[in-house]
Amino acid sequence: MPRLxxxxxxxxxxxRFEADSVQLFLYNAAIWNPHRIHYDLPYTQQAEGHPQLLIDGPLQGDWLTQMVEEWLDGHGVLTAFAYSNRLAAYLGDVLTGAGQVTECDEQGATLSLTLNNQNDKTTTVATARVRFQARA
Incomplete structure (x- = not known):
């Protein structure tokens, strides 16, 4: 077996990830999410009590999968992914994604990933499983 x-x-x-209002609107339109907390500021503040539009949990998960795909750079595939949102993220927040290999075996690797806001509070955690392509 070749070395991983x-x-x-x-x-x-x-x-680093920073959403703007256009990205939030387009993302929610693309996933057919009608929840107004992602695009209607007066509703978000008055009806839901949030200080700003919320960055979607699924968008944060997608950002973490993008990090994995960029890291793989065509040399493997993402075979499993799970994420959990832990803290609200708002428009204007700067989120920093980080990841680390936590396990390796003959089949591939497991990664642990996080998104932290500008106050170093974790908004999202994730795990990913990747399989590498065989080397020639």
Whole structure:
């Protein structure tokens, strides 16, 4: 069996994410999410009591999958992914994605990922499983 291209403890390149109101609106339109907290500020503040539009949980999960796909760079496939939102993220927040290899075996690797806001509070955690392509 060829040696895996990664080791436990290897890290993914960190990445910053910042949504704007247009991205929130378009993302929610694309996933058919009618919840107004993602695009209607007066409703969000008056009816739901939030200080700002909320960044979708699924969008945060998608950002983390993008990090994995960029890290793989065509040399493997994402075979499993699970995420959990832990804290609200709002328009104007700067979220930083980070990841680390936590397990390796003959089949591939498991990654642990997080998104933290500008106050270093974790908004989203995730795990990913990847399989690498065989080397020639």
């Amino acid at each position: 291209p990664v080791a436990v403890g290897d890290t993914l390149e960190t990445r």
